[in-house]
Amino acid sequence: MAILQLITILLQVLHFVSAHISIPSAQPIQPRQLQELDPTTLAPEEATLLNFSNSSLPTTLKPQRCKVFPGDPTWPSDHQWDLLNKTTNGALIKTIPIGAACFPGPLYDAAKCSYIVSQWGNSSLHMSDPTSMMSPLFQGRTCQPPSISPASNGTCTIGGYPAYALNASRVTDIQLGVNFARNTGIRLVIKNTGHDFSGKSGGAGALSIWTHYLKDIEYIPEFRGEGEKGYNGPAFKSGSGVQAWEIYEAASQEGLVVVGGEGRTVGVMGGYILGGGHSPLSSIHGMGADHIVSLSVVLPSGHYITATPTQNHDIFWSLSGGGGSTFGVVTSVTVKAYSDLPITALTFSFTGSTTTQFWAGVRAFFNYFVPFSAAGTYSYFWVLPSPPGGIPTFSMNPFFAPNLSTPQTLALLKPWLDNLASLGINITPKPVTYPTYLSAWQTSFPQEGVGGSSGLTGSRLFPRSNWHNETLLNATFAAWKGSIDAGLLTINFNFAPTLEAGGGPDNSVNPAWRETVLHSIQIASWGGDADFAEIKRVRELMSERQRVWREVSPGAGAYLGESDREEVGFQGSFYGGNYVRLLSVKREVDPGDVFWAKTAVGSEGWRVMGKGPVGDENGRLCRV
Structure with a gap:
């Protein structure tokens, strides 16, 4: 629930x-x-x-x-x-x-x-x-x-x-x-x-x-x-x-x-x-x-x-x-x-027979964040925490590839899908190429649910520099995975809104966006009948997980529209040097x-x- x-x-x-x-x-x-x-x-x-x-x-x-x-x-x-x-x-x-x-x-x-x-x-x-x-x-x-x-x-x-x-x-x-x-x-x-x-x-x-x-x-x-x-x-x-x-x-x-x-x-x-x-x-x-x-x-x-x-x-x-x-x-x-x-889009999900297998598959995905976003794509994916003793679930909703054909999209995904197959996670992708942005968007992004009042959100813009060496990438993955291990849901976006992609504008967009390849939202919840102490515990959990994410991405930021209301140092996180x-x-x-x-x-x-x-x-x- x-x-x-x-x-x-x-x-x-x-x-x-x-x-x-x-x-x-x-x-x-x-x-x-x-x-x-x-x-x-x-x-x-x-x-x-x-x-x-x-x-x-x-x-x-x-x-x-x-x-x-x-x-x-x-x-x-x-x-x-x-x-x-x-x-x-x-x-x-x-x-x-x-x-x-x-x-x-x-x-x-x-x-x-x-x-x-x-x-x-x-x-x-x-x-x-x-x-x-x-x-x-x-x-x-x-x-x-x-x-x-x-x-x-x-x-x-x-x-x-x-x-x-x-x-x-x-x-x-x-x-x-x-x-x-x-x-x-x-x-x-x-x-x-x-x-x-x-x-x-x-x-x-x-x-x-x-x-x-x-x-x-x-x-x-x-x-x-x-x-x-x-x-x-x-x-x-x-x-x-x-x-x-x-x-x-x-x-x-x-x-x-x-x-x-x-x-x-x-x-x-x-x-x-x-x-x-x-x-x-x-x-x-x-x-x-x-x-x-x-x-x-x-x-x-x-x-x-x-x-x-x-x-x-x-x-x-x-x-x-x-x-x-x-x-x-x-x-x-x-x-x-x-x-x-034209847009090519596809959705898929996977879990694993063991948690080790599952996380190896997700970690392999992280290896491709820079080339995927450089190809112009937008990956919208969730990782749902598992029930006690269970295995989490990965859900791609969708992989959205502007200006790429079906063969081009499959070729882009092939190295990761091959990695998954070598781990025993077999995905049979079924991409669809749409003639217009509207037709792809209407099919790929259903209306989202709202109105919940039993949870807190936080977020972080993880920079491309965290992908520059294996040690830092592993630390980034461990910090991100730690939130899911702690029972939090993550909703994630792999894309790269660089200044060059935006046409080099002079505006006040948070400079952290220009270096981002992962925008991740984490959500911590409580039961409907939770008392003050339980809600306070969840608040403390969110604060701790946000601290871990900040420590592994110093100088980065967070998205002001999808964030923690109590973001520490919001001036720097949401607006940066602006x-x-x-x-x-x-x-x-x-x-x-x-x-x-x-x-x-x-x-x-x-x-x-x-x-x-x-x-x-x-x-x-x-x-x-």
Whole structure:
């Protein structure tokens, strides 16, 4: 049961001017978003609450130790919330926890509860809710259906969900929401789909800007960039709520591909691409963020700007890999597109008659990480720990080979498969070559499960240099294998998103990515009825396993979107040598910390006063 639970977890500025950031009239991003906020249209009462600022510092409040919280004397009145709702044309939504239908009281609805329970592991359920998130552990587990988790003890409270969400359909809505939060001193968060492993879209007492329905996609056959190094070619301008399947279908209709993730429902034009974004195409095209040519952003001041390599460059650089939820609300992203291409893909699994035989087969695979990724491939594989006395299972889901035919793919795999056969592990591969990226992706990457709340994740980007000699490679393998021996599940990716593959961009993608040949995620779990002591034990186990992984890969990093919420030294792990510049931009554009998210740039100055045995969003956000 614990392994199934583990799999569920994953598969699961008014005139702000500075030397670096100008505020021109932004280009329209989508047909329905042409209207920006005109402060002259605000009534006097509204202007006090909703007007722009010369900076991101609250205009009506003195700096306070904590963000304003429900129950505080300065918490916005019902009348003030009504003003926000009126000016956004009814876009404000008061949070009702998604699991409330399963608890006694006026919201109880047996049929609705049954549906929610049946769909709890389906990302579509959570992404369509204004505040639900796909890692409910970090909400505090205060209103999970009892049949899903007993952690709520028969009661339902809002916990770490935001107090309100603003269903944004216009730039104006976002500007009003940002101004409201800044001028009242309440916490502000952003939700697109809610996939982030660390629960960044949560926040007790917060207002959430919900960008999920910013869905328009515009194909630009001949994009023309600025300057000598500007990109010229096909591109797509997409609202930040666009998901992988939507942009892939749009690109395929034009005979093109864009670089996005393997997860079907991930908001690829939101947190995914802003945080770097690895892709099945990364070994040939680099990271998702490498292909951004323009972004439209609402800043903490409430102003709306366009950021490109030549305009508002610091904002452009920071948002191209340095993570979302901290510099502003991105409303659209324009990305490069490339000619479609054939893909060969295959899946297989194996175990062994003995653990020695099994691990010899997996260790042989590690020998080919550099040549496989150099050939442009993307290996997505799991190793599931064994029950006591049993043998683990290796599962390739899939081996994904862009621009390689079936014979070429088999020739590439042959040395490893021959190694396996010599060990007595016989694999009969059945590769399929697909004519387009979309057709291969649709078949190879089924929608993943989400919603688990009985485990913790950690990750590491293991560098190519660890493959330079046998001794270091053996140490790397031993450290990685040690987590599986300790009962952890690993989900792994062999690929190489080099700077050259990405086209040599100037962006803030974690430099550790450029040396990576293995991105590995480890997951530790507990039983559904685990007490505080057991959960603490698992937390300590994860911390120890992460330490071992760090020690064997000094100077490397981890992926901020698929990581340990309590990553030690997150600044270096998630951002590397870019962190000093990123923090400087953060302090310049958001000196009042209107935006805050766990492990985001600038987050070290605040902490959530959470209530659970692991860090969560169920508490006040206060200065350290």
